[in-house]
Amino acid sequence: MNAVQALETATADACCAPAARPLLGAEDAQDRARILKALSDPNRLRLLSIVKSGDGGEACVCDLTEPLDLGQPTVSHHLKILVDAGLLSREKRGTWAYYSLVPGALEAASESILAL
Amino acid sequence: MNAVQALETATADACCAPAARPLLGAEDAQDRARILKALSDPNRLRLLSIVKSGDGGEACVCDLTEPLDLGQPTVSHHLKILVDAGLLSREKRGTWAYYSLVPGALEAASESILAL
DNA sequence: GGGATTCATTGATGATGGTCAATATTCGGG
DNA sequence: CCCGAATATTGACCATCATCAATGAATCCC
Numbered sequence: 065m066n067a068v069q070a071l072e073t074a075t076a077d078a079c080c081a082p083a084a085r086p087l088l089g090a091e092d093a094q095d096r097a098r099i100l101k102a103l104s105d106p107n108r109l110r111l112l113s114i115v116k117s118g119d120g121g122e123a124c125v126c127d128l129t130e131p132l133d134l135g136q137p138t139v140s141h142h143l144k145i146l147v148d149a150g151l152l153s154r155e156k157r158g159t160w161a162y163y164s165l166v167p168g169a170l171e172a173a174s175e176s177i178l179a180l
Numbered sequence: 181m182n183a184v185q186a187l188e189t190a191t192a193d194a195c196c197a198p199a200a201r202p203l204l205g206a207e208d209a210q211d212r213a214r215i216l217k218a219l220s221d222p223n224r225l226r227l228l229s230i231v232k233s234g235d236g237g238e239a240c241v242c243d244l245t246e247p248l249d250l251g252q253p254t255v256s257h258h259l260k261i262l263v264d265a266g267l268l269s270r271e272k273r274g275t276w277a278y279y280s281l282v283p284g285a286l287e288a289a290s291e292s293i294l295a296l
Numbered sequence: 297g298g299g300a301t302t303c304a305t306t307g308a309t310g311a312t313g314g315t316c317a318a319t320a321t322t323c324g325g326g
Numbered sequence: 327c328c329c330g331a332a333t334a335t336t337g338a339c340c341a342t343c344a345t346c347a348a349t350g351a352a353t354c355c356c
Contacts, residue, residue: 088229093222100225103293104217105344106209113204113296125303138345140304159302159353174290177219180229221314241333254315256334275323275332 088180096176102149103173107132108142112170115152115163122155122164204296212292218265219289223248224258228286231268231279238271238280 102108110132115123125143129136143163146152151169155162218224226248231239241259245252259279262268267285271278 087233088226090222090226093225093229096225097220097222100216101220104213104220106206106213107344109209109212109216109296110204110206113209116296117203134344135346136303137305137347141344144304156303156352161303170293170296174293177286177290177293180225180232180286217313223314250314251316252333253317253335257314260334272322272333277333 099149099151099173099176102145102151105142107134107138108146111139111142111146112151112165116165120164122162124160124162126160128163215265215267215289215292218261218267221258223250223254224262227255227258227262228267228281232281236280238278240276240278242276244279 103112111128114128114131115121118127125136125139128143129139132139134142143152143154147154147163150166151173152163153166155164219228227244230244230247231237234243241252241255244259245255248255250258259268259270263270263279266282267289268279269282271280
């Protein structure tokens with residue numbers, strides 16, 4: 065289970081609870097912070113933006129290296145962080161690796177802020 | 181102008197643009213990342229949660245130190261980060277400092293994720 | 297099969313961040 | 327005016343992070 069999946073189960077649990085004493089539990093907070101940390105880098109935000117608006121909702125690494133003015137290893141590193149956070153999914157077709165948004169992941173992250 | 185205010189003007193500019201080449205500009209990305217970075221720590225999320233649910237929508241430092249199991253200087257440090265990010269506001273009454281949510285700030289942060 | 301291409305991984309480095317102990321500051325009360 | 331309480335600030339320490347150069351792994355094409 066990746067980070068976004070953990071987040072969704074956690075927020076589902078919290079939806080009907082009458083807000084006990086520690087309003088936001090330590091574990092829940094850690095789950096949410098994990099996702100938000102992946103979103104807290106400007107280059108990663110731009111990566112998500114490019115992927116989201118890419119043709120077919122996807123983009124390969126070669127499309128992402130140039131507009132960010134970063135080295136290819138650095139871009140791969142950021143993409144890995146986004147995949148590990150459950151925000152992006154990776155599909156390898158031939159020599160190329162195509163990244164696309166995980167459906168609902170950004171909405172879940174957004175909700176984790178509103179539902180504090 | 182704090183970080184949330186900069187974020188609001190930036191997203192307002194982007195709302196009607198036909199999405200030029202660099203879909204999310206470097207400066208806009210940096211503004212959004214600044215807010216999200218303030219939200220990317222579990223203890224700060226819990227601080228926001230406690231403040232939001234506090235009596236009158238506010239809480240003083242003495243109410244925040246114990247439930248987080250952190251030292252008082254650390255809590256003050258986190259609160260300063262949240263204030264600088266434009267998420268919390270500080271009002272000193274007597275010896276106590278009361279923190280409260282800046283209206284619309286969480287909603288703006290949430291939107292900065294959805295509007296990638 | 298060999299070379300070229302695309303991407304991931306490793307290792308290193310400088311910068312940033314979270315935490316605490318100690319100290320400073322500000323304010324109310326006697 | 328001085329004392330105690332609440333909070334902020336400073337300095338230090340260790341961990342994490344963003345980045346790059348170099349290398350490795352997988353795939354396609356001739």
